[in-house]
Amino acid sequence: MIPRRVLLAAPALVAAPARAERVVPDATGRRIAVPDRVTRVFPAGPPAAILLYTLAPDMLAGWPARPPRPAEAVFMLPEAVALPEIGRLTGRDNTANVEAVLRQRPDLVLDYGSVRPVFVSLAERVQAQTGLPTLLLDGALPKIPETYRLLGEILDRRDAAEARAAAAERILAEAVAAAEALRARGRPRVLYVRGPRGLETGVAGSINTEIIEFAGAENVAASALGAGSLVQFSMEQVFAWNPDWIIAIHPDFMATVKADRLWSSVPAVRAGRVALAPGLPFGWVDFPPAVNRLLGLMWLPVLFGLRPRAGLVEAVAEFHALFYHRRPEPAQVEALLRPALPA
Known part of the structure; x- marks a missing residue:
């Protein structure tokens, strides 16, 4: 994972303190005084923005990186799409300072x-x-239900949080069962690739590739390169790993595997076992690694042949309706799944 660091370049300004009415815990055990009524929240980075959007879009102050693009916006609430870019406090492209916050x-x-x-x-x-x-x-993926319930308490959105926590619990339980079946059958060896050239991946301990292992597959880069976050690799390593499946997140990579002589000669590519993880409005595997990854856990058992495709379109639409507040048309979901489920 990209290290998070603060870019608070402006002089240390202190906000006029709101009267704290209650003390709440966060996930670290810290107990923090917050206003009795929370109406506006600044997300420190894209994962926090997505989490907040799924639970309480009306409290979202804006988008840390950029507002949703048109292709993403059609899956989201128009009023949320219209929110401004406010800068981010975490990650590689920190742009917010104290004054901006x-x-x-x-x-x-x-x-x-x-x-x-x-x-x-x-x-x-x-x-x-x-x-x-x-x-x-x-x-962390297994913590999503707990996270929703905790945030629901903090924001006084308990019912909405419980609905999402229960849905997440169901998705996670089904993913665990599918992973057990996959391990019994034989774990597929997966290479997850980022970027248009596909030469970046996540290794053991990376939140970016967490769902690969959670779904019961083997991350070949993690097995070979050990623990860390995101790393670069070479085509020589790809041939040595000889993965069963290649999962990409950048749409341009699908053109790369056809045009590049080395990629097109990888056995998995020749066999047609290259899948493009959907990325609208947010990625199903990564980018960013937030609650949107639950969709990846619904998709991967189908990709690996454990579950039939029938029913996936409706399940994805129901997820969008609950978490993204807008139900897509079946044709929109089919378009997302087409490159994600190669014949």
């Missing part, structure tokens, strides 16, 4: 992802520099 007049700052000590320190630093309550929630 305070300009949005949020009641609190929300971060979502790793809860390792370095990120706890980051949250504490943001809180100290902005004077705003800063919560860090656990982004």
Whole structure:
């Protein structure tokens, strides 16, 4: 995972403190005073923005990286799409500073992802520099139901949070059962590729490839390269790994495997076992690694032949209706699945 770091370049300004009415825990065990009524939340990065959008889009102050593009916007609420870019506090492209945060007049700052000590320190630093309550929630896949329930308590959206937590529990339980069946049958060896040339991947411990292992497959890069986050690799390594499946997230990679002499000679490519993970409005495997990955857990058992395709279109539409607040047409879902489920 890309290391998260704060870019608070402006002088340390302190917001006028809102009267704290209650103390709530975040996922790290910190107990933080927050306003009794929260109406506006600053998401520290894209994962937090997606989590907040799925639960309480009316509280979202804006988009940390960029507003949704037209192809993404058709799957989302128009009023959320219209929110401005507000800058981000985490990741490689930090653009927010203290003044940018305070300009949005949020009641609190929300971060979502790793809860390792370095990120706890980051949250504490943001809180100290902005004077705003800063919560860090656990982004691990198995924690999604717990995260929804905790955020529902904090935002006073308990019913909405419970509906999403229950749906996430069902998806996770079905994914665990499918993974057990896959291991009994024989784990497919998967190479997950990022970028148009497909020469970046995640290794063991990377939140970017977490769902590959969760779904019961073997991440060949993790087996070969050990623990870490995102790494570059070579075509020589691809041939040595000889994966059963290649899963990509960049649409241009599908053209690369046809035009590039080396990629087109990889056995998995010759056999047609290259799948493009859907990415609208958010990625199903990664990019960003948030609750949107639940869709990937619904899709991968179908890709690996454990479950029939029948019913997947409706299941995806129901997920969109609950989590993204807009039910897509069957033709829209079919278009997402076409490159994701090669014949």
